[in-house]
Amino acid sequence: MSQTLTPEVTWAQRSSDSDPERNYLYVNIKTPDVPKADASLSITEKNVTFKGPSRKGVTYSVSLDLFAEIDPENSKVNHTDRDVELVLRKKELKLDFWPRLLASTQKMHFLKTDFDKWVDEDEQDEAGEDDYANNFGGFGGEDGGPGAGGGLGNIDFSKLGGMPGMGGMGGGMPDLSALQGMAGGAAGAEGEEDDDELPELEDAEKSTKIQEVS
Numbered sequence: 451m452s453q454t455l456t457p458e459v460t461w462a463q464r465s466s467d468s469d470p471e472r473n474y475l476y477v478n479i480k481t482p483d484v485p486k487a488d489a490s491l492s493i494t495e496k497n498v499t500f501k502g503p504s505r506k507g508v509t510y511s512v513s514l515d516l517f518a519e520i521d522p523e524n525s526k527v528n529h530t531d532r533d534v535e536l537v538l539r540k541k542e543l544k545l546d547f548w549p550r551l552l553a554s555t556q557k558m559h560f561l562k563t564d565f566d567k568w569v570d571e572d573e574q575d576e577a578g579e580d581d582y583a584n585n586f587g588g589f590g591g592e593d594g595g596p597g598a599g600g601g602l603g604n605i606d607f608s609k610l611g612g613m614p615g616m617g618g619m620g621g622g623m624p625d626l627s628a629l630q631g632m633a634g635g636a637a638g639a640e641g642e643e644d645d646d647e648l649p650e651l652e653d654a655e656k657s658t659k660i661q662e663v664s
Contacts, residue, residue: 452503457481457510460564464574467545470524472574475551476567477536481510486529493527495519495541496553500534512560515553518542547571 458480466472479500481489489502496519501511519541526537540548551561 452507452509454509454511456512456560457500458560458562459512459514460562461551462564462567462569463540463547464569465540465545465547465571467543470521470539470543473540473543474525475520475536475538475540475548476564477514477538477551478564479510479512479534479536480532481534482506482532484510484531489529489534491527491529491534493520493522493525493536493538495522498536498538514551517548517550517553545571 460478460480462476464472464474464476477498481500481502481504483504483506484502485505489500492499496516497514498516499513501509503509516538521539521541524539528535552558
């Protein structure tokens with residue numbers, strides 16, 4: 451008999467009173483080893499419901515009654531072997547963040563803030579055109595899911611509140627081209643030193659003749 455579990459759900463958000471594409475929720479449902487073909491996902495204006503059996507005999511099931519309305523038609527989905535990623539467009543254009551994801555004020559043990567993607571409300575303008583929702587890969591039209599394909603290759607992770615284990619670095623990843631240039635310069639300097647230490651050809655020939663005579 452399959453065991454039914456509530457999956458872990460993480461979330462973050464952005465808000466805007468003028469740009470719908472910057473007014474969204476990022477929700478991640480942790481559903482390892484659940485084939486997309488076997489999963490059931492429903493997205494309405496006030497609810498997200500997921501259910502699907504994993505290859506390991508566990509069925510994941512969760513229903514999220516949202517704090518406010520979203521726009522299902524302009525929301526995006528990306529189902530992988532590890533999780534289901536959602537970008538849910540908030541219906542109301544508003545600068546203020548939602549105070550919570552769910553309508554209920556009760557604390558849910560399975561629901562957590564996604565600190566890797568969270569930014570404070572007064573810092574979200576620093577996340578530019580390459581912010582997460584604008585580069586999000588979706589199911590695409592052929593799969594019948596909401597949203598269109600985009601791809602994840604152009605994400606600037608420094609705009610998403612930092613990566614795990616890199617807190618306090620602030621400026622994101624170092625400039626690798628600069629490091630490579632430094633390394634190349636060091637290698638060039640070592641090469642120059644080696645050239646200075648080589649004897650001149652004429653001196654080397656004299657030394658060889660002396661050794662033959664002796």
